Amino acid sequence: MVKPERGDLDGPQFRALADIMRKYTGGRARATQEQNLVLRFIHESSLHAVWEALDSIGLAEPDSRSITNVVSCPGTDSCKLGITSSMGLAKALRDEMDEWSGDLMDDQGVKDIRIKMSGCPNGCGLHHIANIGFHGAALKGPDGQQVPAYELFLGGNYGDNRVEDSRVGTRIPRVKVPAKAAPSVLKTIVSYYKDNRADKTEKFNQFLDRVGLEQLTEVAIAAEESAKEAAPGSDMYVDWERTNIYKLERGEGECAV
Template identity: 35%
Template sequence: MYQYDQYDHLIAKERIAQYRDQVRRRLSNELTEEEFLPLRLQNGLYLQRHAYMLRIAVPYGLLSTKQMRMFAYIARNYDRGYGHFTTRQNIQFNWIDLEQTPDILQHLASVEMHANQTSGNCIRNITSDEFAGVAVDEIIDPRPYAEILRQWSTFHPEFAYLPRKFKIAINGSVEDRAAIAVHDIGLTVVHNASGEVGFRVMVGGGMGRTPILGSVIREFLPWQHMMTYIEAIMRVYNQYGRRDNKYKARIKILVKAIGAEEFARQVEQEWLDLKDSPSTLTAEELNRVADYFTPHAYETLPAVDAAFEAHKAENKAFTNWLKRNVKPHKVPGYAIVVLSLKKVGVAPGDATAEQIDFVADLADRYSFGQLRVTHEQNLVLADIRQSDLFAVWQEAKAQGLATPNIGLITDIICCPGGDFCSLANAKSIPIAQAIAERFDDLDYQHDIGEMELNISGCINACGHHHVGNIGVLGVDKDGSEWYQVSIGGAQGNESSVGKIIGPSFSATQMPEVVERIVKVYLRDRIEGERFIDTTRRLGITPFKDAVYATSIKSDALRGEDAYA
């Protein structure tokens, strides 16, 4: 994985010194909170309901065990013993004291990490496929390109004060596991007719108040022009993106207003002055960065391990875990393991300091000392020998990290919501826990099959509810917390934005609402059909009819009205 050079170390050192002085000035009231706001946001620090929250960047979701252990150290010494992994492949700590934040950043720098550009109107953390480098369907490892973009975008002076935040994702495989369609820029590695490597470029995707799937503005961009073309996109957006209304400031609004074709024309025009500039990527530079991502020293292993096969035959629980949490690896004899952070009763994405340390230990012993964070709020050990899978499962199970629910209804994506976030209209975590408890039967979950359930506490959509097969959005209704439900959303190669089924529901009604939706699916599906396939075939009407049946009024506690 990438290691800091002298420039990275210098940038981190200077930024921490600058920020330490800014904190000193705030604490002494030389700076007002209003003056301090943009300064702290540039360093990933938010003021939430109860305390400051610090968001730490995990570039393209890749971590060393030394970095992972630093998270555990921060959780123990500066927070309340846990951290929250996010849909941006980052980690957040929700109980931070302002005066301690410079020291935290100093600790992070000691393991080559930072919180730069995890907030503010700038280019945020570059995200990618959590299986990058090991996926069986990979075309090109996207991590060197993601790292190049990280270096290019960090403190880029032209793009430090954009109209609004900006998110870029890169996918290097046949299957899109980076949700590129809902990013401001989504890049997909492709080959042209001559076999040359390049990118399909999507622009203008996003969620929030105006959920939109990105538009393809270039079918093939030679890899050498990745930075110059993105710079052209950024310049058009920086010049014409709205600054008078933050709710209309994302690039998706600009693309929608002028049309993807006109936006592409403007980008191409801007690109004429950039395409052969010094920012053109050379093979030498690409190789320099790619050398940090060379394959591990994999052993030559048998395709089938006898002891592994025996455990499969003898242990149903182990077999269930293999089906859901273990993915194929491109090297024979190895496998990818997804550790679930979605045990029933736990806030989705949360991990204790003890669990964080434990995962680091697992990675050191079994996975070349590296791990990944997924945008679905789970953790990945990417290089497990097949012969070690049973031991990894046993150890992970003892730590509450082996729930066999990856891709199932209890693998809920959920933002921290109103329990922490000052922007939220409603709580998210209790709703996720109540729904998970309703479906806490693995046989029932496996019968339902693939299901993505996403929950956001407000319209900012940090829980990606728009692309959940079932999406739940917290809304405020006369000071009370209610929940709007949509179905038919999806991420990946067949991305779609869900459709709202009708008026909102109270918190106590939500488990019953979800179960009614699921029952319609189980009743009406055809053999082999996933939930998303059924919703696309039937539309929302049968689900809506079942959910808004009058009997739901009597099902709700205290007679709360589902039609209100």
């Protein structure tokens, strides 16, 4: 399983990956909804050589089925329906996880959490079926200036093998998390789960079903309040991977005719 960061490949990586596929997989690969690529039919004797080749182009990261495999739509990077830079947030969440302690990142329950995000409510990033999902929104700071933000969804699932195990997450109502606060909110949610679950076998969604969303709603509310107190022109008004003050602008989407 090849796990490109944010599902993104640059030109040199694409060409090198094509060479690897031609040599070891009959020139074929399969894309997944998690924005990974599956390389099939590799002979066992070639596995190490394939890993070395992938490692040389920065595509040998393990744990394709873990919390670090954050899924995002393009958001405002290319879609005119986008409200926020969902790809920018995806990178910010990955960077945040890189700073987490081993106790958190080595925990299997934490690893099993799935995170997805969309730059708008249309849901191309499938945020609504993630354990933790975000979709782009905007809120107003104290001076009326728009702040890039996200609505938060918790408890979704896409049922690894059974359709009946899939469910849509619950939206935290009437609360928007500022984009720049989302990484810290994520860590608070994950830490709260790890510290308060019944035991190590209790999955994230099982935990939510047992304890409810009240405490985590308070976390989101506190994040929203931070935007209302932000000084005009502060970093809170700038979206991820942007340098200009945020302004909501929407047009036709990528697939509009």
